[in-house]
Amino acid sequence: MNITVVGTGYVGLVSGTCLAEIGHSVTCVDIDEDKIKRLEKGEIPIFEPGLDALVLSNVRVGRLKFTTSLPDVIDKTDVIVIAVGTPSRPDGHADLQYVYAVAEQIGQNLKKYTAIVNKSTVPVGTGKEVEDIIRKNYSGEFSVVSCPEFLREGSAVEDFMKPDRVVIGARDDRAAQVLLEVFKGIRGEKLVTTVESAELIKYASNAFLATKISFINEIAQICERAGADIEEVAYGIGLDSRIGPRFLKAGIGWGGSCFPKDVEALDQMAGMYGYDFKLLSAVIEVNNDQRKHFVAKVMEHFEGKLTGKKIAILGLAFKGNTDDIRESAAVDIVRMFAENGADVSAFDYEATKNAQRALEGVAVRYAEDPYDCVNGADVVVIATEWPQFIELDWAKVARLVANPVIFDGRNLFQPERMREHGLTYISIGRNGEFGDQKS
Ligand SMILES: NC(=O)c1ccc[n+]([C@@H]2O[C@H](COP(=O)([O-])OP(=O)(O)OC[C@H]3O[C@@H](n4cnc5c(N)ncnc54)[C@H](O)[C@@H]3O)[C@@H](O)[C@H]2O)c1
Known part of the structure; x- marks a missing residue:
């Protein structure tokens, strides 16, 4: 099939590339000329494991193309996928201006039946x-389908190719059949629903996952006060097949391009429908507090005075295996430490450039490597769960720092392992009055 994907960001580029990989002829469109130029030269504008090889091989065989002009390709396309951003407005509602702009352009240029697929995360009613x-602008036949995307940055290609489910929200059978054909080469259950249900499934899924994380972070607070170990508690809860082990990792909370804006948008949407979503408001509040609690813990270590204290932050991305820093808890805590007078150094494997832009005007030394980052530090903070941090030579870290104190905001280690290196290891939900993690 001929498919046009509008918006070539994390979702658009991955979706377009994967759809080409399963045999479709795909054109990815973006209004960002620089992005399209780079892609045409074979440069991949985002870091996403496995994506570069897949883009290059599909471009080589002619199944994947890039353009800045939707009108140029619209009459050759069977399916148009909208994958533009839907960021938060200041009031928390989803900002739909980019989706509306694409819809306007489609209306002005459509000439034949086309399935218009909304892959952007949008409130109920947007379809x-x-x-x-x-x-x-167009009186002919067309269908609007909601097909929300559930991929995770860091494993986006794998998630797209082997999803738990493909949700197809269609108003008519013709559109549902077109979409079933589009996803024929993709494994995973295909669920056909109404457009409105599909739109809500996406928000409800993200809100539920965010709720799980905020829940476990509250349990971690109890652990710290009661002397329990959150890792043991989470494992024990997760063994219950009704609950499951995933998204029960305590830490400095969720961030990223989706959870914060989607949870907020669902909360606002509920309000629009006259419903006060009490649970969700609390989920957001708990998450905001989690970063503040963590910074407060570090401040407490320095008896409230961070001025001149050298704090080394390992990780800037909102999670491991991505260069995305949108709503990153790591970036937020860098800002909080710097505002409180700390002398901050930071390191990330992929997200440094993006973080530098977001933290413009904030005094941070961006280190070349993790060892350079921790050199002379009074405290080392682990802020992102990059798997490489687990493999660092922690004995070397212990030798390089001025004071051997680690605050782990992601609970990456067994406390014993860090203690063996002579490090004082403070993590989330494992350092209670009665805990044995203090060295
Ligand atoms: N990033 C994720 O992990 C993820 C996962 C699932 C769903 N989503 C949802 O997918 C949507 C896209 O997210 P993203 O992270 O890929 O966004 P992004 O910001 O990375 O990419 C959006 C792209 O759309 C382009 N664009 C904007 N207006 C355009 C127009 N009129 N024509 C052509 N291109 C245009 C922008 O230039 C940009 O390149 C959002 O609704 C998001 O909530 C994201």
């Missing part, structure tokens, strides 16, 4: 709005 916008 209908997109339909209305297109119909203003």
Whole structure:
């Protein structure tokens, strides 16, 4: 099939590339000329494991192309996938201006039946709005389908190719059949629903996962006060097949391009429908507090005075295996430490450039490597769960730092392992009054 993907960001580029990989002829469109130029030269603008090889091989065989002009390709396409950003507005609602702009452009240029697939995460009712916008300028046949994306940055290709499910929210059978054909080469259950259900499934999924994390972070607070170990507690809870072990990792909380804006948007959407989503408001509050608690813990270590204290932050990305720093808890705590007068150094494997832009004006020394980052530090903070941090030579870290104190915001280690290196190891939910983790 001929597929056009509009918006060539994390979702658009991965979706377009994977759809080409399963045999479709795909054109990825973006208004960012620089991005398209780089892609045409074979440069991949984001870090996503496995993506570069897949883009290059599909470009080579002619199944994947890039352009800045949707009108140029629209009449050759069977399916248009909208994958533009839907960031938060200041009031928490999803900002749909980019989706509306694409819908407008589609309406002005459509000439034949086409399935318009909304892959961007959008509030319930957006499918209908997109339909209305297109119909203003085009009176022929078309279908608007909601097909939310569940991929995770860091494992996006794998997630797209082997999803737990593909949700297809269609108003008519013709559109559902087109989408079933699009995803024929993808494993995973195909679930056909109404457009509105599909739109809500995406928000409800993210909100549920965020709730699990905020829940375990609250349990971690109890652990610290009661002398229990959150890792043992989470493992014990997760063994219950009704609950499952995933998203029960205590830490400095969730961030990223999706959870914060989607949870907020669902909360706002509920309000619009006259419903006060009490649980979700608490989930957001707990998450915001989690970063502050962590910074407060470090401040307490320095008896409230961070001025001149050397704090080395390992990790800037919102999670491991990505260069994305949107709503990153790590970036937030760098800012908080710097604002409190600390002398901050930071290191990340892929996200440094993006973090530098986000932290413009904030005094941070960006280190070349993790050892350079921790050199002379009074405290080392682990802020992102990069797997490489687990493999660091921690005996070397212990030799390089001025004071051997680690605050682990991601609970990456068994406390004993760090103690063996002579490090004082303080993590989340494992350092209670009665805990044995203090060295
Ligand atoms: N990033 C994720 O992990 C993820 C996962 C699932 C769902 N989503 C959802 O997918 C959507 C896209 O997210 P993303 O992270 O890929 O965003 P992104 O910001 O990385 O990419 C969006 C792209 O759309 C382009 N764009 C904007 N307006 C355009 C237009 N009129 N025509 C062509 N291109 C245009 C931008 O230039 C940008 O390159 C969002 O709704 C998001 O919530 C994201």
